[in-house]
Amino acid sequence: MSTTGAPDTAGLASGRAVAWERRKAALTRFWRDYRRQRVGVAGLTGMVLIVVLALAAPLLTDESGLDVTQVTGERLEAPSARFLLGTDESGRSVLLLILWGARISLLVGVTATLLAMGIGTLVGIAAGHFGGWFAGLLMRITDWFIVLPRLVLAIALAAVLGPSLTTIIVAIGVTSWAGTARLIRAQTLAVEARPYLERARALGAGHWHQMTRHVLPNVMPLVLASTTLEVASAVLAEATLAFLGLGDPSRISWGGMLSRANSSGAITYGAWWYLLTPGLAILVVVLCFTLCGRALEAVFNPRLRGR
Structure with missing residues (x-):
């Protein structure tokens, strides 16, 4: 405070500058430690490449190629110079479907993970901070969700709410x-x-101040690592639900491609490219997110840095 009773703006500015320098130093240390995790760097590179291709799909391809009334290819046509990854049962380019399907698969995976992380973080911090009967109640609800098979419960919810993108995310x-x-x-x-x-x-300090200013910043590294790992599980869950016919039939996703390939008899026709390509795409995305998550665990957990 100044002699006139007004806030000391110079002191506030210097405090903010110190805080900013500390954040920069922390980010520098984090990136230095992360770069030492070679598999993490490889996973991050692959993940960034996939995200860029998904976002650039409207610039790299023509969306009209997704319309079955405007296709120019033959049904289940093998890979060629014209169609690098062949065509589907409607004559559409599988490469085009892969690029556009990445947008939905990643959107569902990331959005569903953020929803799960938000609920889990809120419940975990509240249970750990307040304790008592309130924490006991939250943990019994948590145990109930842990015991129930996630996939079965997700299938039940998707079947009740109806097939849509929002349903899959929820x-x-x-x-x-x-x-x-x-x-x-x-x-x-x-x-x-x-x-x-x-x-x-x-x-x-009140409960809100303690949880948001002290507890939350200290648990955020664990939340970040868990989020990266959970995205891989969410992408697999979306593919599974879409394969079972519980996804949005009007949108292209990798799981939906596998479902249509199976129902159109791609195995009988020997159209391996229609089944193998989306399966490999799911595998690569899951692997990239898993490698990033493991690297983050190693960075945030000093006992794992030497591994």
Whole structure:
């Protein structure tokens, strides 16, 4: 405070500058440690490439090629110079379907994961911070979701709500948060035992201030690593639900491609390219996110850095 009672703007500016420098130093250390994880760098490179191709699909291809009334290829045509990955049962380019399908598969995977991480983080922090009967109630609900098979519950929700993109996102997100809640609760309990939380309580900090200013920043590394790993599971879950016919039939996704390939008799016709290509796309995406998640775990957990 200045002598006139007004806030000391110079002090505030210097405090913000110090905080910004600390954040820059933390990011620099994080990137330095992450670069040492070679598999993590490989996964990040592949993930960025896939995301760029998915976002650039409208620039690289013509969306009209998805319309079955405007196709120029033959049914289940083998790969050639004209169609590098062959065609589907309607004569559409499989390469075109792969590029546009990546947008839906990644959108569902990321959105459903964010929903699951949001629920899991909220439940975990609340259970670890408040404790008592409230934490017991939250953990019993969490245990119920852990015991139930996620895929079966997601199939039931998707079947009840009807096939749509929103249904898939909600079904995956609502059934995938329990494991994260357990992890975040354990980390919250560890953070709550640290001295600076006791000082914050002694100075009169409320529950919201403690959870958002002290607990949440300390559990965010664990949330980030869990999010990266959960995206891979969400992409697989979306592919499974779409393969079972519970996805949006009006949108192209990799799981939907596998479902149509199976129902159109691609195996009988020997159209391996129609089955193999979306399967490999799912495999590559899951592998990239898994490698990034494992690398983040190694960076944030000092006991794993040497592995």
